[in-house]
Amino acid sequence: MAKSWNAESLAMPSVARLSPYQPGRLSEAGMIMLASNENPRGPSPAALEAAKQAATTLHRYPDGGASALRALLAEQLSVSEDQLTFGNGSNDVLDLLACVFLGPGRSAVFSEHAFAVYPIATQSAGGNAKVVAAKEYGHDLSAMAAASEDRAVSLMFVANPNNPTGHWLAAEDIEALLESVPSRVIVVVDEAYFEYAENQAAYGSALPLLARYPNLVVTRSFSKFHGLAALRLGYAVSHPQVANLLNRVRHPFNVNAIAQAAGVASLQDVGYLQACVAENADQRERLATRLAALGYVTMPSAANFLCVHMGDAAAANDWLLSQRIAVRPVANYGLPEWLRITIGTPEENEALLLALEHWQ
Ligand SMILES: *Cc1c(COP(=O)(O)O)cnc(C)c1O
Numbered sequence: 001m002a003k004s005w006n007a008e009s010l011a012m013p014s015v016a017r018l019s020p021y022q023p024g025r026l027s028e029a030g031m032i033m034l035a036s037n038e039n040p041r042g043p044s045p046a047a048l049e050a051a052k053q054a055a056t057t058l059h060r061y062p063d064g065g066a067s068a069l070r071a072l073l074a075e076q077l078s079v080s081e082d083q084l085t086f087g088n089g090s091n092d093v094l095d096l097l098a099c100v101f102l103g104p105g106r107s108a109v110f111s112e113h114a115f116a117v118y119p120i121a122t123q124s125a126g127g128n129a130k131v132v133a134a135k136e137y138g139h140d141l142s143a144m145a146a147a148s149e150d151r152a153v154s155l156m157f158v159a160n161p162n163n164p165t166g167h168w169l170a171a172e173d174i175e176a177l178l179e180s181v182p183s184r185v186i187v188v189v190d191e192a193y194f195e196y197a198e199n200q201a202a203y204g205s206a207l208p209l210l211a212r213y214p215n216l217v218v219t220r221s222f223s224k225f226h227g228l229a230a231l232r233l234g235y236a237v238s239h240p241q242v243a244n245l246l247n248r249v250r251h252p253f254n255v256n257a258i259a260q261a262a263g264v265a266s267l268q269d270v271g272y273l274q275a276c277v278a279e280n281a282d283q284r285e286r287l288a289t290r291l292a293a294l295g296y297v298t299m300p301s302a303a304n305f306l307c308v309h310m311g312d313a314a315a316a317n318d319w320l321l322s323q324r325i326a327v328r329p330v331a332n333y334g335l336p337e338w339l340r341i342t343i344g345t346p347e348e349n350e351a352l353l354l355a356l357e358h359w360q
Pocket residue numbers: 037088089090091092115159162163190192220221222223224229232233234
């Protein structure tokens with residue numbers, strides 16, 4: 001092979017500039033896993049049972065239209081079925097949006113310290129990332145609206161609540177954003193954690209705004225609250241015309257049969273999910289209070305994690321790993337002094353606090 005041959009030089013420049021997504025530590029026996037914002041209680045038992053049932057027909061292609069899941073979710077969300085697009089995780093939906101609305105010469109606006117998948121989705125579609133400086137670690141919505149006046153901008157990602165900071169926005173803030181952003185810009189509000197935020201004062205889902213803003217897309221996930229991260233299931237709610245476009249680039253069987261079956265059962269197990277959300281809210285408050293008592297500053301969070309100021313976060317991460325606790329360093333999010341810690345079960349949170357009491 002010629003020595004001078006270099007694949008990177010052949011790649012789309014926007015792809016060559018990317019770094020791969022850095023996942024949280026893989027789950028391992030005996031390790032307390034607070035690294036990837038998963039539901040520490042796992043999925044609903046009914047979802048597990050449905051997954052087992054679905055595994056009896058693995059030789060059959062899945063329902064490419066996810067019709068049972070679509071009908072149930074449309075009913076629960078009070079939207080029409082043609083407003084829903086399902087993805088192999090909500091990351092898949094973000095990719096579909098980038099594929100439809102971005103390309104060379106077009107840009108996506110998103111915030112500093114926002115979810116690491118936005119630059120990947122943007123640049124892999126050949127688009128340009130227009131990163132807007134954060135305001136006190138949160139989204140600066142007026143600066144984001146101003147950035148979208150550039151005619152090259154066709155897409156905007158807003159995470160609410162945001163990962164990794166936990167910051168959240170009120171419905172009025174999103175409405176004001178949609179009022180000031182030109183309607184040629186598709187505004188994606190990523191609500192991967194909305195279930196955890198609903199009990200938070202001043203949090204508002206963008207879903208009720210869909211009827212008035214055709215350029216709004218709301219994305220959601222089954223990976224966090226529903227405890228189904230391994231199955232990869234997410235969705236977008238949008239104007240039917242947007243859903244129609246997403247459906248043109250969607251791989252026909254992008255959502256597997258086990259995910260569809262487990263998703264339906266999980267959505268129906270409302271009691272289980274309510275208990276998970278209540279425990280998270282309770283533990284989030286307790287953990288923040290106890291961390292403050294230990295002298296740690298935490299960012300306010302409406303999600304199932306806390307961003308905690310550690311100073312030497314890399315050393316703190318090593319210490320926690322030595323104590324068999326995995327959390328998430330967020331230096332790659334521009335937060336080198338912070339760790340993102342998922343809210344675990346009460347026992348897991350106690351173990352974390354105990355480990356931190358013995359740190360420095
Ligand atoms: C975890 C997460 C997602 C969900 O990704 P999936 O592909 O559904 O697992 C989306 N957005 C944000 C901000 C997240 O933190």
